[in-house]
Amino acid sequence: MDSALIPKGAKRCPFPVFATGIAVVGAVLLWGVYAMGLCWLKGLNQTNMNDYYGFALWIWADLAVIAIGGGAFFTGLLKYVFGIDELKNIINLAVVIGFICYSSALLILAIDIGQPLRGWFIFWHANVHSMLTEVAFCLSLYFSVLTIEFIPLILENRQIDKVPFFHNLSHNMHSVMAVFAATGAFLSCFHQGSLGGVAGVLYGRPFAYREGLLVWPWTFFLFTWSAAAYGPCFTLTVTKLFEGITRKKLVKDNVVHILAKISGWMITTYIIAKIIDTIYWAFVTAPDMGFSLIDFYSNNSFYGIWILFAEIVLGGIVPAVILTVKKYRENNKLLLVAILLGVFGVCLNRWVMVLQVMAVPVMSFDTWALYVPSWQEIATTILPVAYGVILISLAYRYLPVFPQEQELYDAK
Template sequence: MSNQIPWGLWIVVDLSSIALGGCAFIFGAIVYLLKIKRFEKVGRLAVLIGFLGYSTAGMVLLFDLGQPLRFWRPVVFWQPHSLLWEITMCVVLYLTVLLAELLPVIVEHPVFVEHPWIERFPFVKKVADALQSFSHWLHKLGPLFAVVGLTLSLLHQASLGATYGVLSGRGLAFSPTAPVLFVLSAGTGGTSLLFLMSVIVFRIMRPGLVKDSVLYEIARIAGGFALLCIYIRLWDWAVVNYYSFNTEISLQTELLNSTSFYSATFWIGQVFFALIPGFVLLNAPRIKNIRILSLAAIMPILCTILLRWSYNFAGVMASITYDPYTPTVVLNTYTPTWQEWAVAIGVISYWLLGFSLAARFLPFQQVEKFHLPAE
């Protein structure tokens, strides 16, 4: 990273992990607000994915901001006119909401109920009983958490896009529809990742816990989000390239195409990676092939990551100088350093480790005294 490229690999990991955790607010609303109880077990998995995604983003930001010991300052020193301050507050509050939604799932583990130490040590028993009571109280507040989580998620997802929606003089970096696209891409990538992780948890690790028909419905939701996102994305591309009077945009595009596959990554990575899999996922109840649907779900996830990558780098790789009289387009270069790769690999490893342990040990249904047979 440099003064010319202030945002690099870390911010892409940050934005992508937040986008891929978007399934939490969607299925929180489905389970608690729409009262569709057949998604309750999947909703618990969505909360887990959301918590891992947002905690991953927080870990990246501790490195990206350069002052990890000052993480508390935005909470104390308010900057209400700053989009990034509003995003920070929403992320901090929403991470708290996700933790409150995840805690009852953790406390339902048998170690908090049947461990020998609970009966052997009175203090441990009191702590376990207090945790059970507190988690039960949090579970009753589920609808409230769903409303708060939905509000906070829509606010900061749209505000992340609004960061680019105010850059009216920066050519490709300017996109008035970015707030809508960031919300829809979070729905696309988040629900696609949820379907993929649901296949791993409920078809491979715990078969029979969730019916295949529920998985097909998740795939349909992901497909609907993907097609809606690509529709808005194509309109955004048309507005930027054909209805804009900014002459620097064509020059920026030509420079990017001369050194990279900028246009190809748009049409292949951001259009076809969402268009074709979107139709496949939308017809999941007819296809009824988990392998094909899982392969199709990978594409919108990559599309979401490419979309965030494109927004971050298109405007800074071919940037416009700040000369008010004769602005010119300057082509910059960027190669992540080993420190950037080390942090990115480290936080992704945290996500994978956390999901593996949670999928192995956490109960995704109310604790029962019988074993559900496999279908």
């Protein structure tokens, strides 16, 4: 039915099967859109946020998708600026994931603000000293970079490519892609970092506050580094997911292993820095403010010291070891464990740096603030996932996302 749109020679499931799948996910998407509409029309009273807990589940989702979407800028940097040419076989996927993640993040931010119609104030009346201002500017600009990176792939659709103008445009955009990729990496360093800075500058919140360099707290650098380190883990996870669902190999092992190895070394260096940061914070920064480490992990029903262990050991040291040791990295099962733990680790870090920050009491007579999100919040948080599934499925079906697909299929 839609075979004329499918890349030449590529095998795709029958259209009715595809359409059914999209319809199912589409229903979830509509549920999310309905919840989003409620938040916009009736206001944030639709959530379970309160004055003690002003950052909701979806802000965590926002930070998490930006972190795991970091594969786009980092892979782009490695391919176009550092010239690691093998990564051309996975860069398309990284770009599509990045595009989905960043468009989702912008959507979440638009739902999260109390006066969405005034959202442009953040640009117009920008307070340049606020980390959130830096986030908004860099995020929007980087999203335009991702769009620029995504366009050539769309133009490579079999039918669009027949139009000479689009064919030439795609070619010409590729020819200057290094400039766009470098700009994207520059912007990403700042927006990933400033997202870390959002928590790190809060000197009224000893759980979040970190010293730093010039105007940037250490969390600024840790966030940038972790997004670059863990982003590729998510790119690889989605690759594996695609290979599992389609039951065919889409990217050659050597490409996967190169990205896994780079990710492994990045995670290793990141987790060393993170451990040093944690030790300094636990023994110097927090005590100066009157807190012991255990104060942040006790007297409540959820946040125990386990969360620190899970983040650093399970989500950091374990994937770092697996991905850096060749023998482990090239074992498919261990590789899968490592990339999944990597994604888990960075998401948990973002959780801690957003939600636990809100939960920890600061005044000596205050209590822990724990909150359970409302269904509207859960639906709006799932909305980007459904949107992402639909967009990436469309991209896989109609665009040459995996350049090695045909070759691997023929070899089989």
